[in-house]
Amino acid sequence: MAVKSLRKGRRAAKHAPARASKKRFLQPVAPMLPDPELERGRAAGFATGHEHGRWFGKCEAGLSLVSYSPPIFPLHIMFIATAKGYPYSPLDASIADSLRSMTLRLSVSDTLQNYVQQAETxxxxxxxxxxxxxxPVENVDAIRALGIRTAVWFTDDPYYSDITRKLAPHYDFVFTLEKNCVEFYRRLGCPNVHYLPLGVNPDEFRPRNPDLSLRREISFVGSAYHKRVDFFDQITPYLATRDIIISGLWWERLRDYQLLSSRIRAGHWMGPLETAATYNGAKIVINMHRAHDDETFNSNSEMITAVSPNPRTFEISACGTLQLTDVREDLASFYTPGVEIATYSSPQELVEKIDYYLQHEQERQDIALRSMHRTMKEHTYAHRLNYMLTSMFPS
Incomplete structure (x- = not known):
């Protein structure tokens, strides 16, 4: 009996900890009280997601109302791309893609290939x-000698007019993105000169719903030419109080660079999709045109003034965000100021309008939507190339 009692006691002792642990595990646990900070974050995240989702939906609805089907030209076109790399490579691709969709046949070459022999074949x-x-102009002359029409689309007028003035007379058709260069080329003896600003590729620049990390009040994309730096120097303290991102070359030139250094992606080149995401993530995108007399990379000894909108004008507008741009004389030919685009003429006016539109959300969105609609309706590369091909082959 003593042995049995001892064994029974050992078994009870062996299982006692497990039974006690199980018993403790089954004890009711007091409910956790909600974390006020967590709840506030959840509510803010929901509100932000709802706001951006609703805005993105409005943009998509607006895009569904715009439909442009360019004509198909019964032509065989040979397109000579720049082969200059970025930032020209996305432009090369956009033009080629648009031409491919608008012609019976497209042959693509570039300036590094023997395009004269290709044209002859x-x-x-x-x-x-x-x-x-x-x-080289002798290559252009050789193609013309074959009885083939030639055209050039100058993309950097008037900043390289000292060079283009020697090239333009060798082409049958000259297209320039700068209105003030039309008469300039005509004086050189070019018989067929047309004003044709660049446009936008809607497959790249369009409303999107970017990641939360890209959301900003303000963005600016572009190189820090000296005239731009002089302008930004006057508003750097103000911009330092705002949620802004600046991307491009040479921004170390700013007088108070340290005030904005954490918001500047210096020396960073962005492709079209990354640029479009940056525009989409901002409530306001600043556009500032390059000065015709800026000393940086400028070959414009005749000081031809620039009055036409730059390509960013169309790219920003296509993304469905409010654009604040400096005034260009011919801007109103493309967008109605105050209705489809917002403008400024001084550092103080830029600051005032940033404050105004950040406080007037509905007005900001209405202008952005109208600008997006106008862009997709009139300013894509398909629209531009329709004009070009119609001008070259009017019959």
């Missing part, structure tokens, strides 16, 4: 050069 109806700065 392929016998296209026309050869179109983009930029043209890398194409």
């Amino acid at each position: 392929l016998r296209p109806d026309a050869v179109i050069f983009l930029d043209g700065l890398q194409a």
Whole structure:
């Protein structure tokens, strides 16, 4: 009996801890009280998601109302891309893609290939050069001697007019993105000169719903030319109080660079999709045109003034965000100021309008939507190339 009692006691002792642990585990646990900070964060996240989702939906609804189907030209076009790399490579691709969708046949070459021999073999109806700065004039003359029409689309007027003035007379058709260069080329003896600003590729620049990390009040994308630096120097203390991102070359030139250094992506080149995401993430995008007399990379000894909108004007507008741009004389030919685009003429006016539109959300969104609609309706590369091909082949 003593042995059995001892064994029974050992078994009870062996299982006692487990039974006690199980018993403790089954004890009711007091409910956790909600974390006020966590709840506030959840509510703010929901509100932000709802706001951006609703805005993105409005943009998509607006895009559904815009439909443009360019005509198909019964032509064989040969397109000579720049082969200059970024930032020209996205432009090369956009033009080629648009031409491919608008012609019966497209042959693509670039300035690094023997495009004269290719033209002689392929016998296209026309050869179109983009930029043209890398194409020797004797090559253009050789193509014209084959009886093939030639055209050039100058993309950097008037900043390289000292160079383009020597090139333009060798083409049958000259297209320039700067209105003030039309008469300039005509005086050189060019018989067919047309004003044709660049446009936008809607597959790249369009409303999107970017990541929360890209959300900002303000953004600016572009290089720090000296005239831009002089302007930004006057508003740096103000911009330092705002949620802003600046991206581009040479921004170390700012007098008070340290005030904005944490918001500047210095020396960073962005492709079209990253640029579009930056525009989409901002409530306001600042656009500032390059000065015609800026000393940086400028070959414009005749001081031809620039009055036409730059390509960013169309790219920003296509993204459905409010654009604040400096005044250009011919801007009103493309957008109605105050209705489809907002403008400024001084550092003080830029600051005032930033404050105003950040406080008037509905007005900001209405202008942005109208600007997006106008862009997709009139200012895509398909629209531009329709004009170009119609001008070259009016019949």
